[in-house]
Structure formats: C-alpha cells, structure tokens
Amino acid sequence: MRYSGFRVIKEALTGHKGWTPAWRDPEPQEQYDIVIIGGGGHGLATAYYLAKEFQQKRIAVIEKGWIGGGNVGRNTTIIRSNYLLDGNEPFYEFSLKLWEGLEQDLNYNAMVSQRGILNLIHSDAQRDAFTRRGNAMILNGADAEMLSTQQIKARYPFLNTDDARFPIKGGLAQHRGGTVRHDAVAWGYARGADSRGVDIIQNCEVTGFRIEKGKCLGVETTRGFIGARKVGCAVAGSSGRLMAKAGMRLPIESHVLQAFVSEGLKPVLPGVVTFGAGHFYVSQSDKGGLVFGGDLDGYNSYAQRGNLPTVEDVCEGGMAIFPAFGRARLLRMWGGIMDMSMDGSPIIDRTHIDGLYFNGGWCYGGFKATPASGFCFAHLLARDAPHPTAAAYRFDRFEKGLMIDEKGMGNQPNLH
Amino acid sequence: MIIEHPLLGPRDAAEFTYMGDAKLIDRPDWQAQNAAREFYEYGYLRDNPAGWHEELWFHEAGDRSWLVVTRNTVTHEISKVELARDVARARGRSK
Ligand SMILES: Cc1cc2nc3c(=O)[nH]c(=O)nc-3n(C[C@H](O)[C@H](O)[C@H](O)COP(=O)(O)OP(=O)(O)OC[C@H]3O[C@@H](n4cnc5c(N)ncnc54)[C@H](O)[C@@H]3O)c2cc1C
Numbered sequence: 018m019r020y021s022g023f024r025v026i027k028e029a030l031t032g033h034k035g036w037t038p039a040w041r042d043p044e045p046q047e048q049y050d051i052v053i054i055g056g057g058g059h060g061l062a063t064a065y066y067l068a069k070e071f072q073q074k075r076i077a078v079i080e081k082g083w084i085g086g087g088n089v090g091r092n093t094t095i096i097r098s099n100y101l102l103d104g105n106e107p108f109y110e111f112s113l114k115l116w117e118g119l120e121q122d123l124n125y126n127a128m129v130s131q132r133g134i135l136n137l138i139h140s141d142a143q144r145d146a147f148t149r150r151g152n153a154m155i156l157n158g159a160d161a162e163m164l165s166t167q168q169i170k171a172r173y174p175f176l177n178t179d180d181a182r183f184p185i186k187g188g189l190a191q192h193r194g195g196t197v198r199h200d201a202v203a204w205g206y207a208r209g210a211d212s213r214g215v216d217i218i219q220n221c222e223v224t225g226f227r228i229e230k231g232k233c234l235g236v237e238t239t240r241g242f243i244g245a246r247k248v249g250c251a252v253a254g255s256s257g258r259l260m261a262k263a264g265m266r267l268p269i270e271s272h273v274l275q276a277f278v279s280e281g282l283k284p285v286l287p288g289v290v291t292f293g294a295g296h297f298y299v300s301q302s303d304k305g306g307l308v309f310g311g312d313l314d315g316y317n318s319y320a321q322r323g324n325l326p327t328v329e330d331v332c333e334g335g336m337a338i339f340p341a342f343g344r345a346r347l348l349r350m351w352g353g354i355m356d357m358s359m360d361g362s363p364i365i366d367r368t369h370i371d372g373l374y375f376n377g378g379w380c381y382g383g384f385k386a387t388p389a390s391g392f393c394f395a396h397l398l399a400r401d402a403p404h405p406t407a408a409a410y411r412f413d414r415f416e417k418g419l420m421i422d423e424k425g426m427g428n429q430p431n432l433h
Numbered sequence: 434m435i436i437e438h439p440l441l442g443p444r445d446a447a448e449f450t451y452m453g454d455a456k457l458i459d460r461p462d463w464q465a466q467n468a469a470r471e472f473y474e475y476g477y478l479r480d481n482p483a484g485w486h487e488e489l490w491f492h493e494a495g496d497r498s499w500l501v502v503t504r505n506t507v508t509h510e511i512s513k514v515e516l517a518r519d520v521a522r523a524r525g526r527s528k
Binding site: 270 | 434445446447450451453454470473474476477478479480481482483486488504506507508
C-alpha cells in the first residue's frame with residue numbers, strides 16, 4: 018500500500034478501516050541466500066538495500082525481540098556529517114545524502130528535519146580545531162560554516178555570550194544536520210524491505226553459528242536452524258557476545274549510554290546544540306520535549322540502564338549552558354548498549370570465517386550512519402568487495418596501525 | 434555502584450576511573466617470537482562478556498590504588514574487590 022496525503026484523507030473519511038499491516042510476520046524458512054542478524058536500523062537498512070539496490074533475493078532479518086527495540090529506538094536522533102578524518106567523512110556525508118532522499122525513497126514519513134547542528138566554541142584552540150574540521154568537511158562535499166558570537170546570538174538569544182563560565186566565542190554549524198524520528202527509520206526500512214520480499218522474523222534469537230571447515234552454513238536460533246549462504250551480523254551493542262559464539266574476540270567493549278527527555282515545552286530550541294566542553298548536547302523534539310545526553314557511564318555494561326553520577330554530570334553540563342532548562346521537569350531517562358570500538362570508528366568487513374560478515378563498532382554515533390551502513394554492508398554482502406566510502410572500516414586496521422581515531426584517544430573505548 | 438575498597442571500605446564508584454578488563458595485568462613478553470601479534474591482541478581485542486567480568490578500577494579521587502573488581506555487566510552487582518597489586522603478585526608479576 019502506498020502512503021500519500023490522498024490516502025490519509027480517504028481513510029479519515031472511511032473510518033480508517035483500509036490500513037493494512039506495514040510488514041508481514043512470516044515463519045522462518047529452512048534456507049536463505051542471505052541472513053541478517055539484528056533488526057535494528059542497520060540490519061533492516063542492509064536488507065532493504067540488498068533487495069532494492071543489489072537485486073538480491075531470499076533474504077531474512079532475524080531479530081531476538083521486536084524490530085526497533087534496540088538502539089535505533091533509544092538514541093537521541095541526531096544526524097550530521099561533521100567528521101574530520103578521511104576514513105570517516107566521505108562515509109558520513111554519503112549517509113547524510115541518503116537521509117535527504119530517504120522519505121521519498123521509502124514512501125515513509127521519517128520526519129527528517131534538517132534543522133542544523135551547532136558545535137559551540139569557547140577557546141582559540143577549539144576554534145582552530147573546528148576550523149580544520151569544517152575545512153575537511155567542505156573538502157569532502159559537506160557543508161560547514163563558522164559562526165560568530167553575534168550569529169549564534171541571533172538564533173539562540175538566550176545563550177549567555179557575555180560572562181558565562183565557558184564564554185561562547187563562536188561555533189561550527191552544519192545546516193544540513195538535524196534530527197530524524199528514530200522509530201520511523203526502523204519501520205520505514207522494515208516496510209520497504211518486506212515489500213521487496215525480505216522475511217522479517219521477530220522473537221527469534223540467534224544462539225549460535227553452524228560453522229564447518231571454516232565456512233558458515235547458517236545460524237542456530239530459538240526457532241530452529243536457519244541455513245544461509247551468507248550471514249551478516251548487525252547487532253550493535255550485542256556484537257561481543259554474538260561473535261563470541263563464532264569464536265571471535267572483537268576490538269570492541271560494550272558500554273552504557275544514557276539519554277533524557279523533559280516534559281513538552283513550547284518551541285525554544287530551533288536546532289541541535291552541542292556543548293562539548295561541558296559534555297552535553299540537546300535538541301527539542303517535535304512534541305516539545307528537550308532531548309539531551311552527555312557522556313558514557315564509562316564501564317562495561319549490558320544492562321541498558323546507567324547510574325546516577327552520570328545523570329548528575331549530564332544535568333550539570335546542561336545547567337551550565339542553558340540555566341533556564343533547569344525549570345523543566347525530567348520526563349524519562351533510559352540507557353542503551355554501545356558497541357564502543359578501540360578507535361571510535363566502526364567495522365564493516367568480512368570475518369576470517371567464509372560466509373560470515375560483520376557490521377558493528379558504531380559507538381554512540383551509529384544512528385546517523387544507518388542509511389550508509391545499510392548500503393555499504395549490502396554492497397559488501399552482495400559483491401564481496403567494500404563500498405568505496407567504507408573501505409577503511411576493516412578488522413585488520415588495528416593490527417596494521419591504521420586506526421581511524423577522530424579524537425586521538427587511543428585504545429580506550431570509554432574515551433571515544 | 435558502591436565499591437567495597439579493601440583498605441577504605443565502601444566508596445562511591447564515581448571516585449574511580451574505569452580502566453578496562455583486568456586481563457591487562459597479563460602484559461605479554463616483549464621478547465617472545467610472536468610479540469607483535471600478542472601485543473595486538475593485548476592492546477585491541479577484548480572478551481567483553483555479558484556476565485561476570487574482572488576489571489581494573491583506579492581510585493583516582495581517593496588513595497590512587499588500583500583495584501580488581503569482579504562485577505556483573507548485566508546486573509552491575511559486585512562480588513569481589515581486590516588490590517590489583519595482590520592479584521598481579523599472585524600471578525607472578527614482580528611489581
Ligand atoms: C542513548 C543513546 C543516544 C544515541 N544518540 C545518537 C545520536 O544522537 N546520533 C547517532 O548517530 N547515534 C546515536 N546513538 C547510537 C545509535 O543509536 C546506534 O549506534 C545504532 O542505533 C546502532 O545500530 P542499530 O540501529 O542497528 O542497533 P540496534 O537497534 O541496537 O539493533 C541491533 C538489534 O540486534 C538484536 N540482537 C542482538 N542480539 C541478537 C541475537 N543474538 N539474535 C537476534 N537479534 C539480536 C537486538 O535485539 C537489536 O534489535 C545513540 C545511542 C544511545 C543508546
């Protein structure tokens with residue numbers, strides 16, 4: 018069923034009886050060409066592009082819970098392509114371009130809102146670093162603009178630019194950045210994949226791999242064995258424990274990241290603002306809630322909930338830059354499990370096991386990567402060659418010293 | 434989380450800096466034939482289990498001792514806290 022304004026009006030006049038489920042609920046078949054593990058944004062996007070762009074058939078996505086219940090439904094929905102390094106920036110810019118055409122492509126309202134993202138600057142050193150970053154972005158075809166204090170004041174009049182603890186000396190803006198309705202991304206890709214014949218199998222946990230003579234023949238699941246010529250893993254925070262079942266140790270630690278949303282307010286914040294010096298970032302959802310977050314809790318965790326010292330730290334950062342927000346009440350807070358890699362950048366690569374492919378290490382920034390990650394993983398699965406924008410995301414970069422470390426933090430995952 | 438410090442008693446985890454898997458105590462032999470490979474695995478690969486995990490916590494805002502904390506990564510429950518020095522010596526490390 019195609020969605021359109023006409024359809025909404027027609028259904029409104031006929032009691033909304035004509036809507037059908039957006040995807041099927043099929044029984045798993047015995048054998049597929051390609052099985053994707055993980056029905057998050059990346060797994061569903063991979064299946065969608067495999068079917069649509071790479072003409073693959075007989076594809077299944079296997080999800081242990083319900084689609085969209087993982088990080089794709091837990092993040093703070095920011096999209097941007099403001100990276101510095103060669104291995105990253107072309108990939109994230111490719112992703113931002115895919116976001117720009119996504120809703121037409123999927124015929125689904127994902128509420129892609131290019132309201133702009135602003136990184137605040139407080140010192141000369143930060144200005145130098147952000148100028149360099151902005152130039153790297155422009156060289157890679159992205160947009161970037163250095164804003165003066167006055168320009169920032171015009172857009173965010175309530176920011177204290179005179180005598181704050183961290184005086185605002187300007188900012189790096191990416192006007193094409195913004196936010197997207199996160200659940201709708203999972204649902205839109207699921208619907209698009211399903212309509213192209215992909216089986217989305219929910220409530221089916223992968224419990225192991227069947228590997229014989231160095232080749233992966235399929236996956237063991239809570240609903241029986243499912244055979245596949247190729248298996249692609251895209252389970253984000255669960256990467257470590259899933260790949261352990263294939264005997265692999267990864268350059269990844271799982272960490273918890275918390276996010277917060279306030280009660281609904283009238284429009285106050287037109288775009289996304291990041292206050293890096295205070296470890297705080299915020300945007301306002303279309304429902305009016307202030308959506309904000311900060312640093313990781315900082316210890317290995319699979320608990321999907323964090324601890325209070327981080328809550329305090331994030332709120333302190335928020336109060337330092339937006340004292341007025343202290344009047345808003347907190348509505349909800351939650352945690353998600355991040356696949357923190359050793360250099361802060363992801364992996365989209367083959368494993369040493371024939372027929373087994375891996376996509377992970379997205380850290381706290383994988384939502385914005387969803388379209389490109391799906392596209393590039395589909396490219397790798399279909400053609401057995403990396404997509405040009407994802408060619409640096411290899412397993413062996415750690416052994417070869419080819420780290421893609423945006424922050425220069427080294428192999429300390431909780432600092433990326 | 435409250436960490437039961439062996440010398441100082443119960444301390445708030447916020448006083449500590451988390452330093453990762455306690456396997457980092459077992460530094461490979463730099464003169465071994467396969468030292469490059471071993472150091473790659475030591476530096477970059479992790480077990481990252483869901484469940485019990487022995488890990489290093491540095492008491493940065495306290496007595497600056499290093500601890501080995503056995504903690505469950507699914508429940509955040511802590512079952513054992515030792516001085517990293519004792520653990521390292523028991524494993525044959527000299528200092
Ligand atoms: C609080 C928070 C804020 C964030 N903010 C941002 C942001 O502003 N911008 C941004 O770009 N990124 C952000 N992120 C990161 C982003 O959400 C993730 O990097 C991204 O969603 C991960 O990819 P995914 O959507 O495929 O993961 P998920 O949605 O987690 O998908 C993985 C799926 O695999 C399933 N699975 C796991 N194990 C198995 C198994 N054995 N068998 C079958 N299925 C299995 C899980 O149930 C899950 O549904 C944030 C994350 C969090 C937690």
